[in-house]
Amino acid sequence: MPVARRVRQLAASLDRLSAMDFQFGQRYVVVNLPAAFAEAVVGDKVVRRHVVQVGRPDRPSPTLTTFITTVN
Numbered sequence: 001m002p003v004a005r006r007v008r009q010l011a012a013s014l015d016r017l018s019a020m021d022f023q024f025g026q027r028y029v030v031v032n033l034p035a036a037f038a039e040a041v042v043g044d045k046v047v048r049r050h051v052v053q054v055g056r057p058d059r060p061s062p063t064l065t066t067f068i069t070t071v072n
Contacts, residue, residue, distance in 0.1 A: 022065050029068060033061050 024041075031038045033054045040048040055061035 016063075020065060
């Protein structure tokens with residue numbers, strides 16, 4: 001991938017994150033859809049990483065921000 005294209009992708013991701021106006025707490029879970037994994041973060045350290053099922057181009061995974069109360 002050309003460097004200029006990757007820089008544009010990163011800039012678009014930064015714009016999306018900035019627009020979210022979300023403050024991460026001490027503990028949080030983040031899902032990286034392109035890489036198909038979820039990470040549980042405590043402080044500044046990843047304490048768990050799991051593979052996740054993600055959408056397809058014709059049925060993309062939704063973007064959301066929520067509080068987790070229970071995990072099965």
